[in-house]
Amino acid sequence: MPVYLDHAATTPLSAPALAALTQELSRSANPSSLHGSGRRARATVEQSREVIAAAAGAHSSEVIFTSGGTEADNLAVKGLFWQRRDADPRRTRILASSIEHAAVQDAVEWLQKHEGAEAVWLPVDETGTVRLDALAAELADGGADTVALVTVMWANNEVGTIQPIADVVALAREHGIPVHSDAVQAFGSVPVHFKDSGLSAMSVSAHKIGGPVGAGALFLGRDVKLVPVLHGGGQERGVRSGTLDMPSIAAFAAAAADAAAHLAGESLRIATLRDTLIAGVRQAVPEAVLRGADPQQNPAYRLPGNAHFTFPGCEGDSLLFLLDMAGIESSTGSACTAGVPRPSHVLMAMGLDEDTARGAQRFTLGHTSTPGDVEKFVAALPAAHAMAKQAGMAAHVSTIQTASTRG
Incomplete structure (x- = not known):
């Protein structure tokens, strides 16, 4: 599963x-x-x-x-x-x-x-x-x-x-x-x-x-x-x-x-899983940046099940598909119109530049989430991220080379 x-x-x-x-x-x-x-x-x-x-x-x-x-x-x-x-x-x-x-x-x-x-x-x-x-x-x-x-x-x-x-x-x-x-x-x-x-x-x-x-x-x-x-x-x-x-x-x-009926207990359980997930991402990919309110500083200002990161030099869509291949289902959170991916208007409104916003990945937990889910995700992330970053860098270099030959 x-x-x-x-x-x-x-x-x-x-x-x-x-x-x-x-x-x-x-x-x-x-x-x-x-x-x-x-x-x-x-x-x-x-x-x-x-x-x-x-x-x-x-x-x-x-x-x-x-x-x-x-x-x-x-x-x-x-x-x-x-x-x-x-x-x-x-x-x-x-x-x-x-x-x-x-x-x-x-x-x-x-x-x-x-x-x-x-x-x-x-x-x-x-x-x-x-x-x-x-x-x-x-x-x-x-x-x-x-x-x-x-x-x-x-x-x-x-x-x-x-x-x-x-x-x-x-x-x-x-x-x-x-x-x-x-x-x-x-x-x-x-x-x-x-x-x-x-x-x-x-x-x-x-x-x-x-x-x-x-x-x-x-x-x-x-x-x-x-x-x-x-x-x-x-x-x-x-x-x-x-x-x-x-x-x-x-x-x-x-x-x-x-x-x-279970709001208080479930919120605490899910928030604990979220914090474990955030810590795992930061350890696995130190350059990843958590976006939104910091749950350690302002826990009341962040949903208990939400962990949203940007991964520098990495296309969010690439990371999504590579994680999917590893059995991890996540989301970029970005809009897609007529098959043309665009950076998130939310991240742009928060002051991020387009390249940074394109590296977004949203991980959200719910009533079926377990500690094992988080463990499997954290274990799969480093390899998926490395491949996504390599693909992103290759695409960036290709773009620069193409622009240079036209220039």
């Missing part, structure tokens, strides 16, 4: 989620139907809503089911923008951190291109933490009057840095501006409490916590209004139309309950 170190992308179904999914798939019905089977399906959905709400510190009426984190992000960003702009045409600015997931980043850019929005990308420091002074400056001197919403992720999906959400909300609240947070990576990994956060909207996804792919939720404050993206039957408070996937929702709830 390969060693799976890509839990940030998706984590295997938990045993309770698999049991719930299997059971409900055998007796599913439309939760909007009025007959007995429909009412039973509706009861399952509502019970699941209560379980998921409790796991996230929310009221059940604040849970809007979606197909996943991407839909939840789009619904929040677009819906809040339209609602706020319609109420006051001056509100066209969206303040977003420069390290947002593509689901938020692309939604903002779409609004900018098609709906007259103005995107303001808030800078981050070298650890990937959003700069609160930059946010405050955008809200000062009447600037808040033109802001539709603020969106800052709870924890970054690449380098694992946890953001100061309470401070972001406090700054925005002074001006009555709603704040959305993509909490897809945080929910189920660190304590997340929607009510206490003061957020207007928060996105989560089932398959990051041991639930099935294709289920997620937008937590939306009971007094918060937004314009729907989908129109149809008026399900989910009229915010998200569409027939609810009852089996997946039941499995989502089972995964959420399991994650919440």
